[in-house]
Amino acid sequence: MQITRSSPIYVAFTVALVLGASLSAFAAVLNPVADFPASQGDSGYWAQYLIPSMGEFFNLPMQAHYAFVSTESPWGIPKVAKSGAAILMHPGLEPFNADQWAILTFKASVEDDYSFSVQFADADPNGFGCTTNAVVFKNDAFNAPLFEVRSVSKTESPVISGTVHLAPGEMLRFGIAPGAEGYNDTTRLSQVAMTPEPGSILALAMGLAGGGLAGLRGRRMGRAGDV
Numbered sequence: 001m002q003i004t005r006s007s008p009i010y011v012a013f014t015v016a017l018v019l020g021a022s023l024s025a026f027a028a029v030l031n032p033v034a035d036f037p038a039s040q041g042d043s044g045y046w047a048q049y050l051i052p053s054m055g056e057f058f059n060l061p062m063q064a065h066y067a068f069v070s071t072e073s074p075w076g077i078p079k080v081a082k083s084g085a086a087i088l089m090h091p092g093l094e095p096f097n098a099d100q101w102a103i104l105t106f107k108a109s110v111e112d113d114y115s116f117s118v119q120f121a122d123a124d125p126n127g128f129g130c131t132t133n134a135v136v137f138k139n140d141a142f143n144a145p146l147f148e149v150r151s152v153s154k155t156e157s158p159v160i161s162g163t164v165h166l167a168p169g170e171m172l173r174f175g176i177a178p179g180a181e182g183y184n185d186t187t188r189l190s191q192v193a194m195t196p197e198p199g200s201i202l203a204l205a206m207g208l209a210g211g212g213l214a215g216l217r218g219r220r221m222g223r224a225g226d227v
C-alpha cells in the first residue's frame with residue numbers, strides 16, 4: 001500500500017509524532033512516592049541522612065533506619081521510609097549527638113528538566129505535632145536551598161513545587177530538618193498530582209492535524225484545477 005499524505009496511516013503517524021513532541025517538551029515528572037526505592041539506588045532514589053555540621057551525607061542502613069514503623073516517632077535516629085501512599089521522614093540526633101536531616105535523594109542518570117510537586121505535613125503519631133523545616137536543594141547545597149525552607153507543623157502543610165535542570169550525576173534532594181528541637185518530628189511527604197494539561201496537548205495536536213488537512217484540501221483543489 002502506498003502511503004501518501006492523505007492516507008490514514010500518514011495522518012495517524014503525524015498525530016503520534018506531534019503528541020510525542022509535545023509531551024517531550026514537558027519536563028520529566030518526579031514522583032518520589034511511587035518510585036520510593038525497595039533498595040538503595042532503585043530508580044535513582046536513595047534514603048539518606050545529612051549531618052549539617054559535617055556537611056556529609058550518609059545512606060540509611062535499611063535494616064535499622066530505612067524500615068520505618070508507622071507508629072513510632074524516633075527522636076534519636078533519622079529515618080526515611082515508605083508508608084502507604086506517602087513517605088515518612090524524621091530527623092535525628094544520633095550517632096554524633098548533632099542535628100541530622102532526613103534526606104530523600106534523586107540522582108539523575110540523564111540530562112533533563114525535572115519537575116516535582118510534593119506536600120509536607122505533620123505525621124507525629126503521638127499527636128504533639130511535628131515542628132520541622134522542609135527543604136529542597138540540589139547536590140550538596142543544603143545551605144542554599146532552591147526552594148525556601150518551610151515550616152511544617154500541625155497547622156502548616158506546605159506544598160513545594162518546581163522544575164530543576166539536572167545533568168547526569170546531579171541530585172535533587174528533599175530534606176527534613178528538625179527545626180527548634182527534634183522530638184515528635186515525623187513528617188509526611190506526599191505526591192501532589194502533576195500532569196501536563198491534556199487540553200493544551202489536544203489543542204496543539206488538533207491544530208497541526210488541522211493544518212495538514214487544510215494542505216490536503218489545497219492539493220486536491222490544485223489537482224482538480226489541472227484537469
Ligand SMILES: [Ca+2]
Nearest residue numbers: 131178179181
Ligand atoms: Ca522539631
